Amino acid sequence: MYRRDWTDIIGGLLLLVFGVWFLWHAQTYYNLGEMRRMGPGAFPAGLGVLMAIFGLLIMIPAWFRPGDLPVPAIRPLICIIGGGLGFALVVEPYGLVPATFAVVCISALAERELRPVRTFILAVALAIMAVTVFSKGLGIPVPAFRWGSY
Incomplete structure (x- = not known):
């Protein structure tokens, strides 16, 4: 302390x-x-x-209360940064939905216990929301899927 x-x-x-x-x-x-x-x-x-x-x-x-010295957790830091990097590398050649799946799956590795069903449900929900908000709602020209056109 x-x-x-x-x-x-x-x-x-x-x-x-x-x-x-x-x-x-x-x-x-x-x-x-x-x-x-x-x-x-x-x-x-x-x-x-x-x-x-x-x-x-x-x-x-x-400054006036006691506490502990923080211990940085390296695994979550690497996984979250890797998730953002994965999104950036996947969105242009493959589209918004695969990039959303990439960021969710890579970032989910930050937890000690991997939960594949929950991760899949989160990835599907976020992909639907991303396409709805960015492509349809805001009109940003990012296709949901882009296969072989790059």
Whole structure:
């Protein structure tokens, strides 16, 4: 047991750093506009401020309570990053549905106990939602399936 809750201190610090970076980036590269007519930088700047505030609200109380030192879990980190990479590599040549299955199946390996039925149901549901929202709803030109056309 340590004298400070380092898990929340590190998490709050990361939120604070990313929030300040969002705010700086929005102010530097986008027009913030005015209160009556907000520009494209107003929303990211507002999110940056909120992230920084939440980071402080998490970090400051953690400084005064005991806690444990975080132990990073390598397997989930690798599986989640691998899932995103798998999606990026599969979506262009094979389409949205196989890419969704790839990200779900690779990311499911992050858990210690593999549950194939639950993973399959999740992959099917997310693939249906992805096609409905992105291809049909938003009109993004990503086909559901693309076999042999690449």
